Amino acid sequence: MTAAGAGQANGGAAAATPRGAISTSPDFETFLRMLTVQMQNQNPLNPMESQEFAVQLATFSGVEQQVRSNQLLEALSARMGLSELAxxxxxxxLSAEPAWYGGAPLELLTPDVPAADRARLIVRNAFGTEVARFDIDPAAETLEFDGTGADGFPLPQGHYDFTIESLRSGEVIATNPALTxxxxxxxxxxxxxxxxxxxxxxxxxxxxxxxxxxxxxxxx
Incomplete structure (x- = not known):
């Protein structure tokens, strides 16, 4: 191996960082260089106390560690967030938003209106057009929508909105969304x-x- 080759090999080894080793940040390295220059150029007749150097170093080191801790916490928070998404x-x-009807019956959860003696389900398509209206049991907690339209034929696949009108003595006393x-x-x-x-x-x-x-x- 030539001298140049040996130098390149040694340089590459020096540049490599062992796995698991902790490297200093550019800001901390800059601080150390500034501190070194300050020591080299101080007045020899009135040198800075070593305790003052130690205080500066400890202060900056504490700030550096806090920054690293914050970065670690942010990374951990991001990973926890991904776990939450999964x-x-x-x-x-379960929501009151329009639901997708793809041909299979949909389960609907109805509101509790104890004063009602009648109730009806109103179905609207994605354009807000009423496509079906059915009388239902006002005491029922759940019901099934089988996709039948007002004409008795199956409705096409799509998003539908479901509303429950609760009545008493023929008057509407409450209007609530059915949850799906x-x-x-x-x-x-x-x-x-x-x-x-x-x-x-x-x-x-x-x-x-x-x-x-x-x-x-x-x-x-």
């Missing part, structure tokens, strides 16, 4: 909020979720 995916979210479950396909952070992509490709803000459940069978 927990959403595959669950079924939607399968969560994707979860992501958007401006600090968790945004969920659900069945049918629509998005749902996590703040609108009223409840969560595992899909039937418990599988994901």
């Amino acid at each position: 927990g959403w995916v595959g669950m079924e979210a 479950y939607s399968r969560i396909q994707e979860a992501r952070f958007d401006d600090g909020a968790v945004v969920l992509k659900v069945d049918g490709g629509s998005t749902l803000d996590s703040s609108a979720v009223k409840g969560l459940r595992a899909p039937e069978g418990g599988g994901y």
